Amino acid sequence: MTIYYNHAGVQVTSHELVVQGQRYQLNQLQRLRIARGSASPAGTICAILAVLFVLPGSCSLQTSAWTIGLGLTAIGVLALGAAALIIRRLRPRPFEMWAEHQGHTVQLFWTRDERIFNGIRFAMVRAAQSDPLTR
Known part of the structure; x- marks a missing residue:
């Protein structure tokens, strides 16, 4: 053997x-x-939240404080996108x-x-x- x-x-x-x-x-x-x-559901949830974060941010572009809304949207999308990538990397x-x-x-x-x-x-x-x- x-x-x-x-x-x-x-x-x-x-x-x-x-x-x-x-x-x-x-x-x-x-x-x-x-x-x-x-795949890990946490990574998928983060990716979905990143997409959903864009919707309120796009609505804020029509107000007078559009730069603040755009900045917060960008930060949120980047943070959630990074979290999704990290989770997928750590839990393949x-x-x-x-x-x-x-x-x-x-x-x-x-x-x-x-x-x-x-x-x-x-x-x-x-x-x-x-x-x-x-x-």
Whole structure:
């Protein structure tokens, strides 16, 4: 048995995938696929608020204090836009690995770390190529 990946509770061998103690025989996994999970709702909310901030600011352009309204609108949009970008950077969409196992769709693994995910993904490819039962 060859070990292709062994880190942080995930082990990929030439015959099985073990995730947090749950074992999956590679020859029992079908339709292996990867996906990206949903984005953080906080980042989306900040982006929506930034757009909504423009509406009152555009109304204030018709008053005598239009420069103050324009300045406050610009500050609000920039602050909320920056918050949305920071949140998306700190909480990226998760990477997910799914498969059919014994007739059921199961999520095999997920992480927000792209480097770890790619290590596991490449290990699964190497393991599948080495096992004649999975070809």
